[in-house]
Amino acid sequence: MEFEDSEGANSTSSDVRRNQTPETPTGRKQRKRKLKDPSITAEDYELWKNYDKWEAETKKIVEAVLKKLEDSNSNKPNEEDLLLTLKKKMQQLKEKCLQENIYVGVFGQTGAGKSTLLNAVFKEKSLLPTSSSGACTSAIIKVQSYEGRKFKAEIEFLSEQNWNDELKLLVELCGKEDSDDEVDDEDDMEVETAKNKLQTVYGSSGPEKSYEELVKMNIYQNIPKSGKKILREDNAEELSRKLDPYIRSQPCQTSKIYWPIVKSISVYIPYCQILPEGVVLIDFPGLGDSNKTRSEMWKTNLMNxxxxxxxxxxxxxxxxxxxxxxxxxxxxxxxxxxxxxxxxxxxxxxxxxxxxxxxxxxxxxxxxxxxxxxxxxxxxxxxxxxxxxxxxxxxxxxxxxxxxxxxxxxxxxxxxxxxxxxxxxxxxxxxxxxxxxxxxxxxxxxxxxxxxxxxxxxxxxxxxxxxxxxxxxxxxxxxxxxxxxxxxxxQNKQNEILKSRFNTINKAFQMSLEDFNEHLEDICRSLQDHLKHGVREAEKKSGQVIQQHIEPRGGRNYQGFHKTLKAICRNDGVFNSAKFGPIDINHDLSKPLHQKIDHFSDSTLQFNKGRRHSMEGRFNSIKLSLTNIIDEPLPTKSTAENAWVWKCRKDFMKTEINGLFYDLKKQITERKQHFYNAPSLSVQCSMKPAYEEATRKKGAGVLPFMKKILKEHVEEKHEEFFKDARDNAMEQFNDMKEKLKKEIHGRMTITLELGFSQWSGHNPLPDFQKEFDQITLIWNEVKDLSDSD
Incomplete structure (x- = not known):
């Protein structure tokens, strides 16, 4: 089978909808192709059309406003700055993505019928290859609809270096030079899995060759330099046929088979009338993988x-x-x-x-x-x-x-x-x-x-x-x-009411910001205390944890365990064993720190609670405090014009405050992943010298040497690397904390500056009444929908 670097091969799957290709037409014509399926009620269908309509019309309004602002100018420096800020805000609204992908993870054992299920869900009987016989890819398969004209698959391969790293492990699993077994482990699941991969890629003699011999076969000479392969077909059945070699091995397959070196596959259905664009169903192959790159991709996709x-x-x-x-x-x-x-x-x-x-x-x-x-x-x-x-x-x-x-x-x-x-x-x-x-x-x-x-x-x-x-x-x-x-x-005159209001609200904001910053420092100290206890517990349990991992599971005298332990060390402490299931020494060693983070997060970072000392409670407190001050009535002597201007400004500031805290919650959710992963990643880094030394051990009777290396390293270094794990977790949290401070201060400062800004130049700003009337109609419909829930 020949490979071709197809047009657009360097684009990522998440960008397909946004980076339009020649076969992906743009414009509202595509939006009219809506769902027509018994699973969609008339109410949902109508709401669906309205969402698309409101989004398209709002984006159109934003573009019109931005065009008017870009055509405006002023000779006064302060007004030039204001105009620049207004343009920047509208540009951000124009570029804001409203349809981030929503991921649905699909898990299950081989033979459970996942591919058949996905084909039925997408109403494409022959989309994903299905088989009752067996061997299947380790790659993640993503399925989604898009606005192209053809069925498409984007195949991403492991890098040559990643594959060569895995190849060393596969060769060692099949090798006999360090075996102290009395009998061959022909029935060993780890060995059989390794043999299957080597035979698939290198032929029947693959398991008998050395690592150097296999590398010289240079299988990557046929892989596109971009690391990706694009397939396009007019129908699902033909695409499925061409996908076969990248997904599984078939008994009568004559073409070259590539699934062991595939990292992920993204399948796109054109003009899908079943599920919305932006919904991605992910077929997960199992609980992790022996390849570090795929395993990390597995965890990241599950998190999302x-x-x-x-x-x-x-x-x-x-x-x-x-x-x-x-x-x-x-x-x-x-x-x-x-x-x-x-x-x-x-x-x-x-x-x-x-x-x-x-x-x-x-x-x-x-x-x-x-x-x-x-x-x-x-x-x-x-x-x-x-x-x-x-x-x-x-x-x-x-x-x-x-x-x-x-x-x-x-x-x-x-x-x-x-x-x-x-x-x-x-x-x-x-x-x-x-x-x-x-x-x-x-x-x-x-x-x-x-x-x-x-x-x-x-x-x-x-x-x-x-x-x-x-x-x-x-x-x-x-x-x-x-x-x-x-x-x-x-307004062609300075509005004194706005000036006095600004002083009051700005003072309230500064006080709220100080309280918020103090709150962040308090929870930072709380986390530090939690992690200190976690370090002590991890130190106490480290010997027991490493002992459990260096002995065969279940207390049995499993002769092939040295191969499993070698595979664990080769993969820096993480391995999905066919016999023993997922193994992660790093996470188990750092588990007490993770548990302390869980307790801390429960009281602080969850958003399903509004408790006073939680982040949600603090956000609600700031919003309530500022909103109450903004809503205070104007003095009775205020003119109707002042009252009208103030109503516009306070509603503007309220919408900005709501948008700010919505974005802050999203940022916290995204950054929590780095915070949670920090301890195990740090322990992995600290254990790496021991993993590498154990990996280098070869010959008969290798198991006792590997066990000794791992055990002694934990005994000698555990105090040092658990403290490093604590410090790395704190570093991630502190980074999140500083970004939150910067974001809330920066955006609220701009909100107040704009909320109390005035345009007193001789050249008036363009007339935005038409755009305001249009957005008001949309906003009333959207707001009524939310209020009815």
Whole structure:
């Protein structure tokens, strides 16, 4: 198979919607292509159209205002500065992105039917390759709609250096020179996984070759220099066929197979009439990966997911261990700075049932199954199967809902942690893609009754609409506030009322800012105390933690464990073992610090609470204080003109304050990830010399030497590197703290300057009344929608 550096190969997947290519037409014609699907209610459809309309019209108003300002000028220095500030504000509003991607993470074991599920959700039966046989990519697959004309896939490869690093690990796993086993580990899962990758990329003799021999084969000579490959096809089936070598190995596949060196794949559906542009469904291959680059990408993408889907075949869903693991991982991610709003359990293959056996086990009577002697054999079997399916669906839903609500409660109580969503946001869906396609072709009116694929689409759309409304509300209000300011600026005399008001409000703001800064310093000291306790606990437990990691899991005499430990060291302490599951020595060593951060975050950084000492409570206090002062009535002697000007200015300042604190919350959510990750990353850095030394050990009997190196390094250095971990976490928090101070001071200062500014020059500013009237109509509609909730 030949590679070609396709046009636009250097663009990232998140930029596709914004960086238009020749095949991605711009303009409002594309916006008219809206969803037409049974899962979209008439109300949602109308609201959807309104969101698009309000956004487009508001952006158009902003562009018109900016054009007028750019055509304006003044000869007075102070007015030139004011004009420049106004232009800058409008330029920021013009460039503001209102449709950030919303990510839905899809997890589940191979064979659970994830690809089949995604194909059904997107109503493209042949989009993602599906197979019951097996080996599959380690890469993350993202699926989304876009405004192009063709089905497209963007394949990103591991860098040559990243692959060579993994190659060393794979060769060592397959090698025998450091083996002290009495028998070959042919059944060892780690070895089999390594062999599979080497055979896939280098042929059947790959596992027998040395690292140097494999590097000389230079497989990257056929990989585009950009590191990306673009595929474009007219239909989903042809794209799926061409994607095969990058996703999996097929028994009869004759073309070159590349999936082991693929980092991620982004699939784009043109003119999708099912789900909105900007919603990205991410198919996660498993709980981490042996490659450090993919593993880091896995964690980052999970952190950004607004929703998590846990997929399992219905026959195993209630008791499947992997479901519990994924749920725990998802909750852990959400507590550690993630953006998860809800978790959905999706039970697939609901039509796969032995109805007679099921009816016997659950003692279902003919009456309960609505069966009569009048039914012929075919009708009898069909009704019995449908009754059993519905009974099992209901039973599994109730069982899983109860089970995970209890698990949720235990997790929350144990960790004393609160999330941005509750256990009421845990949903269970029972679906059959096979049944969906049958009904979609023959009986579309029964799709809702017989399958929950449309319900999943509705689930996504509700998530999207909720976020879209929130963002649009803030944006339209900011534009409306700016127009209020602009139409009130053309005053040809100095307004004394504004001058006196400025002194009062500026004084109140400065006091609020001082209180806020003092609050930040207080919580900084609180965090320092939390982390000090965390350091002491980590020091006490470090010996026990490293001992648990350097011994075979489960206390068994597992002869191949030295290979697993070598793989862990090769990957700097992090490895997704096929036999033992995800392993992260760095996180486990620093776990006491993470727990202290959790406790600190629960009382300080969560935004589902407005407690006085939390960040949310402090933001609310500042907003309330400033709003109350702004709302104080003018003196009774004020003229009607003064009253009108002041109403414009105070409404402008209120919208700016709301926009400021909305943006600050977003920044905190984004930066929390760095803060949470700091301790384990710091411990990883401190442990790196030991990992590297252990990796270099070769020959028979290597396991005791590796164990000794790791154990002695922790014993000798633990005080030093836990304090470094504390300092790195504090550095990240201090960085966030200083940026918050700078942001709130800078933006509030500009807000007050603009709110009390005057334009007294001989050349009046342009007339913005038309634009103000237009934005007022939009704002009233958007505000009414929010007020009705």
């Amino acid at each position: 997911c607004s929703s998590v889907w846990i997929v399992s075949a219905i026959c195993r869903a209630v008791n499947e261990k992997i479901v519990h693991e994924i749920f725990g991982t998802s909750i852990k991610s959400a507590t550690n700075g993630g953006r998860c709003h809800d978790v959905a359990f999706i039970c697939t293959k609901t039509d796969d049932i032995e109805e007679q056996e099921y009816a016997r086990d659950y003692r279902l009577t003919n009456e309960e199954m609505n069966l009569t002697d009048d039914n012929d054999l075919l009708e009898y079997d069909g009704k019995q199967k449908q009754s059993c399916i519905r009974h099992r669906n209901k039973h599994v839903k109730e069982t899983m809902k109860k089970q995970y609500e209890e698990k949720w409660t235990k997790l929350m109580t144990k960790g004393s942690t609160q999330l941005e969503f509750s256990k009421d946001d845990l949903c269970v869906y029972t679906v059959s893609a096979k049944q969906y396609w049958k009904l979609e072709q023959k009986e579309p009116s029964n799709i809702f009754a017989e399958t929950e694929i449309p319900s999943l689409r509705k689930h996504i759309i509700d998530l999207y609409m909720k976020e879209r409304k929130k963002v649009l509300n803030i944006y339209v209000s900011e534009v409306w506030g700016m127009l209020l300011l602009l139409i009130s600026l053309n």
